[in-house]
Amino acid sequence: MPLRFELTADPIDPAVLRERIEDLDCGAAVIFEGRVRRHNRGRSVDHIVYEAFASVAVPEGLAVAEETARLHDVTRVLIVHRIGKVVLGELAVWVGVTSIHRDLAFQACAFAIASLKARVPIWKHEHYADGGPEWLHPLP
Amino acid sequence: MPLRFELTADPIDPAVLRERIEDLDCGAAVIFEGRVRRHNRGRSVDHIVYEAFASVAVPEGLAVAEETARLHDVTRVLIVHRIGKVVLGELAVWVGVTSIHRDLAFQACAFAIASLKARVPIWKHEHYADGGPEWLHPLP
Amino acid sequence: MIEVEVRYFASMRNPGGPERERVALADADARVLYEQLRARFGWKFDSHAIRLAVNGRMVAWEHPLAEDDEIAFLPPFSGG
Amino acid sequence: MIEVEVRYFASMRNPGGPERERVALADADARVLYEQLRARFGWKFDSHAIRLAVNGRMVAWEHPLAEDDEIAFLPPFSGG
Numbered sequence: 001m002p003l004r005f006e007l008t009a010d011p012i013d014p015a016v017l018r019e020r021i022e023d024l025d026c027g028a029a030v031i032f033e034g035r036v037r038r039h040n041r042g043r044s045v046d047h048i049v050y051e052a053f054a055s056v057a058v059p060e061g062l063a064v065a066e067e068t069a070r071l072h073d074v075t076r077v078l079i080v081h082r083i084g085k086v087v088l089g090e091l092a093v094w095v096g097v098t099s100i101h102r103d104l105a106f107q108a109c110a111f112a113i114a115s116l117k118a119r120v121p122i123w124k125h126e127h128y129a130d131g132g133p134e135w136l137h138p139l140p
Numbered sequence: 141m142p143l144r145f146e147l148t149a150d151p152i153d154p155a156v157l158r159e160r161i162e163d164l165d166c167g168a169a170v171i172f173e174g175r176v177r178r179h180n181r182g183r184s185v186d187h188i189v190y191e192a193f194a195s196v197a198v199p200e201g202l203a204v205a206e207e208t209a210r211l212h213d214v215t216r217v218l219i220v221h222r223i224g225k226v227v228l229g230e231l232a233v234w235v236g237v238t239s240i241h242r243d244l245a246f247q248a249c250a251f252a253i254a255s256l257k258a259r260v261p262i263w264k265h266e267h268y269a270d271g272g273p274e275w276l277h278p279l280p
Numbered sequence: 281m282i283e284v285e286v287r288y289f290a291s292m293r294n295p296g297g298p299e300r301e302r303v304a305l306a307d308a309d310a311r312v313l314y315e316q317l318r319a320r321f322g323w324k325f326d327s328h329a330i331r332l333a334v335n336g337r338m339v340a341w342e343h344p345l346a347e348d349d350e351i352a353f354l355p356p357f358s359g360g
Numbered sequence: 361m362i363e364v365e366v367r368y369f370a371s372m373r374n375p376g377g378p379e380r381e382r383v384a385l386a387d388a389d390a391r392v393l394y395e396q397l398r399a400r401f402g403w404k405f406d407s408h409a410i411r412l413a414v415n416g417r418m419v420a421w422e423h424p425l426a427e428d429d430e431i432a433f434l435p436p437f438s439g440g
Contacts, residue, residue: 015154032246059416081439092439093440117437121437122440123438137438191290196336
């Protein structure tokens with residue numbers, strides 16, 4: 001079953017990724033795009049640098065894709081996370097799933113991104129228009 | 141607020157549509173793609189012809205977009221539905237929303253497509269590899 | 281006696297039949313008109329499953345009909 | 361006495377400091393190692409907030425350490 005997790009230092013191209021989750025047997029695809037936004041926690045964001053512990057993040061990310069498929073009856077799961085410098089408006093993460101059932105596709109996609117945030121070792125180094133950068137370490 | 145509903149006789153281009161819901165203030169976008177699939181209710185589908193009662197469907201579809209934004213705190217809602225002949229693998233409908241909050245974006249997108257199905261006068265004329273076409277009229 | 285224009289959609293349009301036609305009715309009541317056409321075309325849907333549109337707006341069945349109104353009886357939707 | 365390699369990530373890597381270094385420890389216990397490094401670097405996180413990875417796999421804190429293991433203490437994630 002096509003279940004994938006990838007880290008990329010290049011800009012994420014959603015047009016290419018959505019083709020990779022095409023499945024003629026499935027009527028429903030749900031896609032989540034996480035984008036770098038202009039403000040976070042009241043501060044003006046210039047860019048973000050994402051750091052990953054790749055040797056752990058890649059198998060953990062794949063485990064997220066596999067668990068998503070097993071729990072939610074979807075046929076394709078593709079998760080791509082950007083690393084390195086990501087500027088305003090660019091995609092930090094792209095998650096796409098396909099299913100025969102619309103509701104399952106929504107549930108699966110929401111599960112995949114929540115699970116990625118919880119268990120894949122990636123960190124956000126937020127750089128601001130004013131003042132020095134900060135690492136974000138939200139407590140669970 | 142950019143809330144839109146459109147009917148189109150041309151193929152839906154998701155790469156163009158996702159750019160129309162970009163919002164630098166929003167970190168989350170959720171997209172639903174409804175695709176023509178190979179089988180439905182045990183039969184082999186060749187293509188679908190969608191018919192809309194346009195003079196009612198357009199204002200109803202816009203009302204869906206507006207209600208989605210009002211109920212779910214999203215900043216962009218774009219819904220595009222294909223009419224006419226749509227072949228296997230092509231998109232029948234595309235729904236995209238953006239929000240500051242990931243969970244709200246998922247809820248809003250799921251609400252929008254469910255609401256569209258319930259209240260926008262569009263009908264599916266399914267054409268099969270074997271035998272004559274059928275209009276689908278699922279009872280609520 | 282008034283005359284209205286009726287539009288036909290999806291399975292409620294006879295294959296090869298007109299998309300719209302003018303219909304005369306004695307009683308300006310949408311339910312009466314629906315049952316009259318249902319008998320004529322053999323529509324399978326009870327009126328409870330049908331949405332009524334008058335002049336491009338969905339309205340309640342109680343909506344009174346007037347001369348030259350555009351009437352549409354909408355069977356269950358299957359968009360999306 | 362064993363020697364392990366410790367990798368540092370995100371806020372737990374001193375700005376300008378090394379990404380990895382070899383550390384000698386008397387007790388092959390990840391919690392002891394964590395507290396030793398925490399005292400040295402002033403890490404703010406209690407070990408409860410930290411995930412332990414040994415040789416590229418996330419493991420429980422009870423996982424025994426061995427010579428040349430690659431150890432990483434992972435602060436709360438913020439991907440996505």
